[in-house]
Amino acid sequence: xxxxGTGVWYFTDALAARDAAAVARRIEELGYAALWIPExxxxxxxxxxxxxxxxxxxxxxxxGIANIYHREPGVTLQAQKTLAEQSDDRFLLGLGVxxxxxxxxxxxxxxxxxxxxxxxxxxxxxxxxxSAIEPGAKPPTVxxxxxxxxxxxxxxxxxxxxxxxxxxAHTRMAREILxxxxxxxxxxxxxxxxxxxxxxxxxxxxARTYLGLPNYRNNWRRMGLAEDDLEAEGSDRFIDETFAxxxxxxIRRRVGEHFDAGASHVCIQPVNRRGRFGxxxxxxxxxxxx
Numbered sequence: 442x443x444x445x446g447t448g449v450w451y452f453t454d455a456l457a458a459r460d461a462a463a464v465a466r467r468i469e470e471l472g473y474a475a476l477w478i479p480e481x482x483x484x485x486x487x488x489x490x491x492x493x494x495x496x497x498x499x500x501x502x503x504x505g506i507a508n509i510y511h512r513e514p515g516v517t518l519q520a521q522k523t524l525a526e527q528s529d530d531r532f533l534l535g536l537g538v539x540x541x542x543x544x545x546x547x548x549x550x551x552x553x554x555x556x557x558x559x560x561x562x563x564x565x566x567x568x569x570x571x572s573a574i575e576p577g578a579k580p581p582t583v584x585x586x587x588x589x590x591x592x593x594x595x596x597x598x599x600x601x602x603x604x605x606x607x608x609x610a611h612t613r614m615a616r617e618i619l620x621x622x623x624x625x626x627x628x629x630x631x632x633x634x635x636x637x638x639x640x641x642x643x644x645x646x647x648a649r650t651y652l653g654l655p656n657y658r659n660n661w662r663r664m665g666l667a668e669d670d671l672e673a674e675g676s677d678r679f680i681d682e683t684f685a686x687x688x689x690x691x692i693r694r695r696v697g698e699h700f701d702a703g704a705s706h707v708c709i710q711p712v713n714r715r716g717r718f719g720x721x722x723x724x725x726x727x728x729x730x731x
Contacts, residue, residue: 445474448708454483455719462496469500477505494528506537515569525576537585587660609698616703632686640686645674689728
């Protein structure tokens with residue numbers, strides 16, 4: 442699988458299925474290597490990935506991420522291999538432990554210790570049987586990894602890591618832990634707006650949901666941000682470290698900083714400048730075509 446340089450990370454839940462397929466085709470036509478789709482409380486990511494893969498020809502479709510608490514390891518292996526075989530090896534499985542408030546508070550499930558739970562899940566996946574036709578190549582797996590121990594697990598048990606909502610400094614740390622050969626697929630939120638107040642306000646509207654989630658807060662503190670930076674809707678320092686904003690050249694520089702720090706793939710998540718969740722900002726994607 443050739444991830445190329447840049448992909449797109451995007452919520453499609455606000456779009457009808459046919460509209461989501463049209464978005465995927467246009468992303469492919471623009472030349473982006475991959476489309477990353479999340480799993481929260483909307484569409485099933487594997488069923489949706491099958492639809493998007495069937496609607497495109499070259500685009501890699503990746504889950505960023507599929508929640509391990511939502512399905513048994515053997516079921517995930519079946520989905521991964523089925524999608525890889527059906528799409529001529531264009532499916533990339535991204536797995537994650539999600540967050541305790543979403544797993545316990547929202548789903549009513551028991552949330553285990555993140556690293557130990559993920560390690561056990563990966564081992565059970567590897568041991569699960571699969572009797573259908575195998576894909577042409579071993580399908581790749583990455584895990585959502587922020588802290589050192591999860592990054593070490595990504596290095597030792599998977600093809601790499603998918604850090605979300607971080608910074609180039611975090612990318613450098615992650616590469617040091619992963620070593621030179623593993624994939625480091627970094628998500629980067631982007632706001633193509635040159636007015637500082639407007640850009641930061643748009644970023645804050647996006648960050649609001651994440652600021653209450655402990656796994657992200659713990660990682661931002663590891664990155665050197667203070668507790669005060671994470672209060673209310675985030676300080677200017679928090680926004681500037683975790684979002685890329687400005688004109689296309691400024692955003693390209695931030696993406697380049699990730700590559701310089703060791704990223705093998707950067708998936709950009711455009712923030713809609715009109716505040717319309719689920720409506721793609723095509724001007725941003727066209728300006729940042731790889």
